[in-house]
Amino acid sequence: MERWRHVDPAIAIEDDPDHVYETESGRVMGSVRVIDTPDNIERLRLGRMCANCREPFEIPWPVTCPLCGVFVREQQADLFERMYAGAVDVSNGFDLEAEIARMNEELDREEKG
Numbered sequence: 001m002e003r004w005r006h007v008d009p010a011i012a013i014e015d016d017p018d019h020v021y022e023t024e025s026g027r028v029m030g031s032v033r034v035i036d037t038p039d040n041i042e043r044l045r046l047g048r049m050c051a052n053c054r055e056p057f058e059i060p061w062p063v064t065c066p067l068c069g070v071f072v073r074e075q076q077a078d079l080f081e082r083m084y085a086g087a088v089d090v091s092n093g094f095d096l097e098a099e100i101a102r103m104n105e106e107l108d109r110e111e112k113g
Helices: 038-045 072-083 096-112
Strands: 012-022 028-035
Touching (some): 028 072
Antiparallel strands (some): 012 028
């Protein structure tokens, strides 16, 4: 797998009752808050990953996301502000980097097997 395609799993995704939005079709949708890894947050800030669907981009800041169609250049900052909670201490005494490595190894085994 190319390095740019790798995205760490989010640490947690929580319902965000403070934010709801209406789609173009009139459907009302709830929003979420994402607690993510520092690497993924950096990818988002550099325009290398979609804040809406988490699709990685080989070339940063495309006009639209090829997976979900969101207008990345126009909407990435708003999506990031709404969906990402900022720095949150979730350590509770365990090694976060070791847990991420373990999860990635498990994902690799599932993809191969």
